[in-house]
Amino acid sequence: MKACDLVIQNVTGLHARPAREFVNVAKQFKAKIQVQHGEKKVNAKSLISILALGVRSGGTIRVEADGVDEMEAMVALETAVSSGLGENHHHQEPSSNGQPQPAPAPAPVVAATADNLIVGLPAAPGIAIGPIFQLTKQTVAVRQTFAGAEAEKATLAAALTTAQQQLVALRDQMAAQAADEAAIFDVHRDILDDPELEEMVRAAIDNKQSAAQAWQSSVEARAKIMAGLDDPLLAARAADLRDVGERVLRILAGDEATGASLPDHPIILIAHDLSPSDTAALDKDKVLGICTAAGGPTAHAAIIARALGLPAVVSAGEKVLKLAAETAVILNGHSGTLTRNPDEATLTAARAAQEQEQAQRKAAVAAAADPAITQDGQRVEVVANIGNVADAQQAYAAGAEGVGLLRTEFLFMERDEAPSEEEQFAVYRDIAQALHNQPVIVRTLDIGGDKPLPYINVPHEENPFLGERGIRLCLNRPDLLRQQLRAILRAASHGTLRIMFPMVADLGEWHAAKQMVQEVQAEIGGETAVSLGIMIEIPAAALMADAFAPEVDFFSIGTNDLTQYTLAMDRMHPTLAKQADGLHPAILRLIHTTAEAAHRAGKWVGVCGELGADPQALPILLGLGVDELSVNVPALATVKAQIRGLQLADARTLAQQALQCRTAAEVRALKI
Ligand code: PEP
Ligand code: MG
Numbered sequence: 195m196k197a198c199d200l201v202i203q204n205v206t207g208l209h210a211r212p213a214r215e216f217v218n219v220a221k222q223f224k225a226k227i228q229v230q231h232g233e234k235k236v237n238a239k240s241l242i243s244i245l246a247l248g249v250r251s252g253g254t255i256r257v258e259a260d261g262v263d264e265m266e267a268m269v270a271l272e273t274a275v276s277s278g279l280g281e282n283h284h285h286q287e288p289s290s291n292g293q294p295q296p297a298p299a300p301a302p303v304v305a306a307t308a309d310n311l312i313v314g315l316p317a318a319p320g321i322a323i324g325p326i327f328q329l330t331k332q333t334v335a336v337r338q339t340f341a342g343a344e345a346e347k348a349t350l351a352a353a354l355t356t357a358q359q360q361l362v363a364l365r366d367q368m369a370a371q372a373a374d375e376a377a378i379f380d381v382h383r384d385i386l387d388d389p390e391l392e393e394m395v396r397a398a399i400d401n402k403q404s405a406a407q408a409w410q411s412s413v414e415a416r417a418k419i420m421a422g423l424d425d426p427l428l429a430a431r432a433a434d435l436r437d438v439g440e441r442v443l444r445i446l447a448g449d450e451a452t453g454a455s456l457p458d459h460p461i462i463l464i465a466h467d468l469s470p471s472d473t474a475a476l477d478k479d480k481v482l483g484i485c486t487a488a489g490g491p492t493a494h495a496a497i498i499a500r501a502l503g504l505p506a507v508v509s510a511g512e513k514v515l516k517l518a519a520e521t522a523v524i525l526n527g528h529s530g531t532l533t534r535n536p537d538e539a540t541l542t543a544a545r546a547a548q549e550q551e552q553a554q555r556k557a558a559v560a561a562a563a564d565p566a567i568t569q570d571g572q573r574v575e576v577v578a579n580i581g582n583v584a585d586a587q588q589a590y591a592a593g594a595e596g597v598g599l600l601r602t603e604f605l606f607m608e609r610d611e612a613p614s615e616e617e618q619f620a621v622y623r624d625i626a627q628a629l630h631n632q633p634v635i636v637r638t639l640d641i642g643g644d645k646p647l648p649y650i651n652v653p654h655e656e657n658p659f660l661g662e663r664g665i666r667l668c669l670n671r672p673d674l675l676r677q678q679l680r681a682i683l684r685a686a687s688h689g690t691l692r693i694m695f696p697m698v699a700d701l702g703e704w705h706a707a708k709q710m711v712q713e714v715q716a717e718i719g720g721e722t723a724v725s726l727g728i729m730i731e732i733p734a735a736a737l738m739a740d741a742f743a744p745e746v747d748f749f750s751i752g753t754n755d756l757t758q759y760t761l762a763m764d765r766m767h768p769t770l771a772k773q774a775d776g777l778h779p780a781i782l783r784l785i786h787t788t789a790e791a792a793h794r795a796g797k798w799v800g801v802c803g804e805l806g807a808d809p810q811a812l813p814i815l816l817g818l819g820v821d822e823l824s825v826n827v828p829a830l831a832t833v834k835a836q837i838r839g840l841q842l843a844d845a846r847t848l849a850q851q852a853l854q855c856r857t858a859a860e861v862r863a864l865k866i
Pocket of ligand 2: 731752754755
């Protein structure tokens with residue numbers, strides 16, 4: 195027998211997709227493989243059991259393999275875990291609800307009185323107006339009569355085959371609209387194929403339960419365990435298990451219809467909760483928006499709603515289920531509200547807001563290539579956050595005036611060794627060329643304990659976000675940084691490249707990094723002068739901005755990390771993410787300090803965190819003195835359009851008010 199301890203580094207732990215990857219690797223081997231976490235020890239080939247372990251990021255699992263290919267199995271699992279179990283997006287772009295999404299159009303404000311307003315959580319942007327239709331789940335008849343163990347097992351096998359076929363069809367249909375989200379149906383297929391679940395069901399059938407009874411009781415028993423996990427993200431997977439469970443029960447009951455039967459006119463769908471299958475199967479011509487009583491913005495149903503472009507509100511409470519059929523409502527996916535029986539004036543305002551939103555989006559895209567100049571003549575540079583050459587091409591086409599953040603770590607992921615200098619050179623050169631001489635800020639490798647690279651050996655850390663990451667890691671591995679700097683400096687002659695260092699906390703780090711640039715520059719003998727800047731994403735750097743400013747060429751504020759470190763809230767935390775608001779006055783004060791220090795020294799300051807694309811934050815950031823905004827490619831057009839509608843003088847007044855606020859909520863309540 196072989197055994198080893200592995201640390202799960204995925205930011206959200208061993209959740210659906212990495213767990214699936216782990217199980218699929220285990221299934222390739224004949225050896226009996228078991229995984230222990232805490233007191234629990236389970237079959238490594240059972241997705242449900244692995245999920246039910248509830249392993250969080252940084253958690254250790256003990257893997258034991260016993261059988262002919264135990265050695266190979268161990269190596270394969272170790273490699274799979276250390277290379278991230280199929281997840282390589284260390285830098286997802288968390289929005290306020292923890293899910294990556296493009297910046298919405300400026301949120302239109304729809305007036306409503308308190309007594310007809312139901313407040314939930316925003317799950318997908320947009321406004322929908324229409325009558326409600328409540329989707330009630332028909333309970334599925336579960337046959338109690340027992341036709342003999344062999345007959346029941348054959349019935350179940352046939353139902354599982356049909357369910358597999360349905361899920362393949364659903365995945366393919368979904369893949370056309372949202373490839374990433376379609377993968378959830380592969381997780382569902384693996385649940386159907388789970389050996390432990392199968393064993394449980396077979397045992398129940400041997401105990402004289404019908405196929406339906408056996409299936410229902412086994413799925414429910416497993417779902418209960420999962421729902422009880424104290425990690426909300428993993429607990430949410432109980433919904434996937436029940437979704438799959440119900441699909442099979444329906445097939446067993448001869449009720450093959452999967453899509454909900456809706457009225458023949460457009461509606462706003464109300465439900466207690468929606469399963470991923472329900473959401474994916476919705477007829478988009480009829481459903482204008484979705485409002486659920488339960489569920490959270492990180493549930494798959496919410497993710498799918500965003501991918502389908504359906505405005506959605508979740509967690510609106512049981513009162514939405516008490517609304518009479520066909521009640522007229524306005525659903526606002528920006529604010530997470532439902533206004534019932536709106537009066538004529540509110541309705542007119544909502545319609546106008548809806549039309550304005552659509553028209554704004556269209557106009558913004560049409561004017562994407564034009565500069566962003568405020569009404570009172572202040573030009574703001576709007577540049578893009580990118581990760582590779584394809585992004586660079588898209589950014590240029592979408593109106594980017596350069597690149598404010600090239601996350602070079604994407605180049606280093608999903609491979610067994612660091613990219614060579616030549617490989618890096620070619621990528622930086624191609625990106626520089628794709629931007630046609632516009633400036634490209636290349637951020638040096640920002641990798642760390644939270645997302646290890648298999649070829650960089652970082653010992654296990656209890657708090658990886660407070661560990662060896664960013665510039666700290668690079669300075670401890672000077673060869674890695676030196677090689678990257680050589681590649682960047684050589685590529686600099688093919689365009690306008692700038693260099694930026696991440697996670698700088700201390701002046702000494704900056705000095706060491708700058709010295710290395712000078713040494714490399716002397717080595718390669720390049721003539722091209724390259725601007726050097728640092729990210730301001732650690733509160734210490736913001737507070738010491740006056741010490742850095744005379745020495746650097748620019749600052750770029752990483753609000754994602756600056757928020758995380760200032761509020762001491764994990765940026766990926768499934769429940770805290772909503773509170774981790776970059777508009778907290780504490781963060782605004784740090785941005786203010788940074789901008790003042792930069793300007794006093796005659797330097798410019800940008801923002802490359804998500805906050806730059808938040809329509810409520812944008813005027814405040816400009817008012818605080820931010821000179822450049824670097825945003826995701828889909829947000830470029832709307833950010834530029836919003837700037838064109840602003841007066842810098844008003845933005846400055848707003849920023850001063852924001853600095854005086856006591857909470858993020860107070861800041862968000864301010865009106866320009
Ligand atoms: C940030 O922290 O705001 C930032 C832009 O860097 P990253 O998201 O890559 O950590
Ligand atoms: Mg950062």
